[in-house]
Amino acid sequence: METISFGTDGWRATLEEFTTPRVRMVGQAVATYLDDDGLEGPVAIGYDARETSRGFAEELSRVLCANGFDVLLSDRDRPTPLVAHAIVDRDLAGALVITASHNPPEYNGVKFIPDDGAPALPAVTDAIADRLAEPESLPEADHGTVREVDFAPSHADAVFDLVESITGSADLSGLSVAYDAMHGSGRGTTDAVLERAGADLERVRCERDPDFGGGSPEPAAENLETLIATVTDDSGVDLGIANDGDADRIAVVTPERGYLDENLFFAALYDYLLEDASGSAVRTVSTTYLIDRIAEAHGEPVREVPVGFKWVAEAMADGDALVGGEESGGFTVRGHVREKDGVLMALLAAAMHADEPLDERVDRLLETHGTVVQDKISVDCPDSEKTRVLDDLETAIPETVADTDVEDVNTADGFKLLLADGSWLLVRPSGTEPVLRVYAEAGDEKRVRELLEAGRGLLEPLV
Structure with missing residues (x-):
């Protein structure tokens, strides 16, 4: 039990420590927590593209079912934000996701998402940690059921509706986008959304590789050389987009800048949203003060919170913020589930770029508010x-x-x-x-x- 520790975003560890018995203990702890809290609805279980993730997800399904919960098990590896959206969309008791996000392939992890679809706060993860125990089982007649579900269609519909409400149109016809899934769970999801919007799509690393090509599915500049070259070599590609391993984060590549610093993208996003809406921004303590300068120019406040999207989500709920984000590429906007969503942001980033090239917007912001590095x-x-x-x-x-x-x-x-x-x-x-x-x-x-x-x-x- 001492080995299982819930950090910034769930429990992650190497496969030497992240073992089936311990994962089953987490499943039992969640079942006990939900039961103690009087939550009786179904539980979603998702997982990423790692070799071991489907098996761990099935183990969690067995434990939850043995405790009387019906389980909606993702039919394939899917982005974490799809599972978070399913909680709210389907009125579920919560969800578990097997993912180590951007960590290298020798890691895996598990996170619990409560019934509001936002990241679990410490009071919840502490309560789960206090309930870690060997799995129990009700009489077989009281067991729940497992049903495989495709979480993609309803999430895609919600993303389209939201982006259309913000931009007026999610039509990307005439826009050429290169998309890099980094062999992760965004493949077949983010690219499908962009293609549905009419973008001319060029796919990079959109085949499943549980070893992520021998590296980490971390969308940092040094890991996106092919995508950057594709967008900046005058090949006619207008924009590059990448997701991390579980596609809750986004990286953007532009023709002039190449890799667009996540802080600058956040600033461009907030500036764009403020053209037709009002509202505060929530940023982590590690995120640029450029957000504050933009907010001040519009008479809006900014809330600074510790690192971890759970704190962003909590502050967004407290103040009905327009946008929330962190310098590592995690963002969400008002009207969506309060969990960072790299699929939503891919479509919104492309729609922003179609309206005005991101390089031009960023140039104008830096000229107005001062250079920030x-x-x-x-x-x-x-x-x-x-x-x-x-x-x-x-x-x-x-x-x-x-x-x-x-x-x-x-x-x-x-x-x-x-x-x-x-x-x-x-x-x-x-x-x-x-x-x-x-x-x-x-x-x-x-x-x-x-x-x-x-x-x-x-x-x-x-x-």
């Missing part, structure tokens, strides 16, 4: 040492960083040092990997590099 690095740190290192850092925060005074320290999630020149440096523990993240934002790349190296210099003596 952000980057991050990782410093290796065992999970067991993260708390100690951060405790030690609390007493080692300097008065200046990279020759600039530290004006304030935000401790909402790790330590965010706000500097006198308007730049900032953030150090926080990863919730999914044995590393500490170091983020920096400033007005140019040279300054960001200086801040990141200063952050590394603060951490390495403490690890």
Whole structure:
């Protein structure tokens, strides 16, 4: 039981630790939690494209059924946001998804999504962790049933309806889009939505490979070389889109910039939505202050929350926010399930680009609100040492960083040092990997590099 720990977005571990008996214990804990909470409806179970994911999903189905719950099991690996949408669409008690998202193939994971379709908050995951136990079984006559379901059609319809309500049309006729599934669960889902909208589609890595081509299904620039080359080599492709392994995140590639920083895409998205709507934005502590500048220009507030989309989702509900997002490429908008959705964002990004090239919108935003550059690095740190290192850092925060005074320290999630020149440096523990993240934002790349190296210099003596 000590091995099972729910981090930023569920429990993830290597297959040495992520074993069938432990997955079954999680299934039993969820069944007990739902029963204790008086939730009797069906439970959805989804899974990603990893070799072991279908088998783990079937194990969860058996445990839930033995506890009296009917199960809707995805007919194939599908994006996590499709499962979250199914909860609300079908009035389910909740869902379990077997996925390790962007982690390499030697990992797997499991996450529970409550009956509102939003990520589970710590009160829920703590309650589940408290109920970890060996599986139990009701008399066979009281067992539930398992039915395989295709979650794609209803989600696609909802995505089209929402994008049409925002843009006036989801027609992408005449737009050429290259889509990279990274061999993950977006294949046959995101590309199908784009094609349904009329886009001329070029597919990249849209075949299932449980090993993701030998790498991680992480849509970072260094992992999208083929997609970037396809969009930037004057081949006539207008836009590039990629999803991570379970397609809840998006990466965008434009003809002029190549890989479009997720912060800049978030800014473009919020600016676009504000053309015909009003509302606040929710961003994580690691996400650009450019969002705040855009909001201020429109008289709108911004809510800053810790890293983790569960906090974004909670704040969106509290304030009926127009949009919520994080610098790692996870976004959702008002009117949709409060879970990051890379399929929805693919269609919306393409519709935005069809209306006005994203490069032009970003150029205008930077000209209006000032240039913003952000980057991050990782410093290796065992999970067991993260708390100690951060405790030690609390007493080692300097008065200046990279020759600039530290004006304030935000401790909402790790330590965010706000500097006198308007730049900032953030150090926080990863919730999914044995590393500490170091983020920096400033007005140019040279300054960001200086801040990141200063952050590394603060951490390495403490690890």
